[in-house]
Amino acid sequence: MKKFIIALMSAGVLFTGVLQAEDAVNSNPGGIGGVESLRGASELETTRPADDFKRYPKDHTLESDYVYQPPLVPHSIRNYEVSLNANKCLACHSWKNAKEMNATKISVTHYVNREDQVLSDVSPRRYFCLQCHVPQADAKPLIENTFQRVDSLR
Ligand code: HEC
Ligand code: HEC
Known part of the structure; x- marks a missing residue:
């Protein structure tokens, strides 16, 4: 029991x-x-449903908001591979190719390594372009933002 x-x-x-x-x-x-x-x-x-693709307006270039800001990318970057094996960005922006491709040369800072040595090729710390450069998109900020452009750029 x-x-x-x-x-x-x-x-x-x-x-x-x-x-x-x-x-x-x-x-x-x-x-x-x-x-x-x-x-x-x-x-x-x-x-x-997936969000719509962001539009990357080509007709204007957004200006900088602060000094030493990586410029925004004024073109689409879809399918541009940046990996161990290939760097599509450098096909147009490296010093070797920029002139022929009519693209802006990467600046000399991109050749400087951590020890301040100027290398003959892109510095490893500047290899992954999208770490710093993002395409300009007509995206609204997700949260309110009160950031103001520095005086010297206003
Ligand atoms: C097919 C050639 C080509 C490739 C590949 C390319 N770009 Fe560009 N890029 C250009 C050209 C040309 C310009 C000049 C502005 C324009 O006409 O769109 C430019 C402009 C830029 C600018 C603005 C420069 C300035 O002075 O404001 C940045 C930043 C940039 N590209 C980054 C990138 C990055 C990062 C990648 C790789 C993900 C990339 N680009 C791949 C051709 C290219
Ligand atoms: C660690 C951040 C960082 C990385 C990574 C980086 N950049 Fe930049 N880039 C900058 C900054 C900051 C500037 C503006 C100041 C300067 O010229 O150094 C700039 C400037 C530029 C410019 C404009 C140069 C000019 O004379 O107006 C181009 C084009 C560019 N970068 C392309 C690239 C490409 C292509 C790559 C990848 C191979 C890359 N960057 C990687 C930070 C970065």
Whole structure:
């Protein structure tokens, strides 16, 4: 009899456990615990439509906001590979190719290494161009921004 009661009780505990787990699932849609990112709530099991591609306006160049800012890229960079094996950007912007491609030469700072030595080729710390240069896009800031251009560039 005692054994039977214990079995009955543990079955009860198991059952409430299952109920509680179900409750947790219902109050936590999509498994995100109600957490929202800046882009809103995206539940894990629903596929939301992809954002539209950003437009990269070519007809104007955005000006700098601070001194020594890496200039924004005024053209699309889709499919431009920058990897261990290839650097598409340098096909146009290296000192060797810039003239022929009618592109801006990378400046001499891109040849200087950490020890301030000027190298004969792009410095490894300037190899991954997109670390610093991003395409200019007509994207709205995700959060409010009160940044103001430095005086000398206004
Ligand atoms: C097919 C040649 C070509 C390739 C490849 C290319 N660019 Fe350019 N880039 C240009 C030209 C030409 C300009 C001059 C502005 C214009 O006409 O769009 C330019 C302008 C720029 C500028 C602005 C320079 C300034 O003085 O303001 C930056 C920054 C830049 N490119 C970065 C990149 C990066 C980073 C990549 C690789 C992801 C890249 N470019 C790949 C041709 C190229
Ligand atoms: C560590 C950040 C950084 C990386 C990486 C970097 N740049 Fe720059 N780039 C800058 C800054 C800062 C400037 C503006 C000041 C200067 O000329 O050094 C600049 C300037 C430029 C300019 C304009 C030069 C001029 O005379 O107006 C071009 C073009 C450019 N970069 C292309 C590239 C390309 C192509 C790569 C990759 C091979 C690259 N950059 C990698 C920071 C970077």
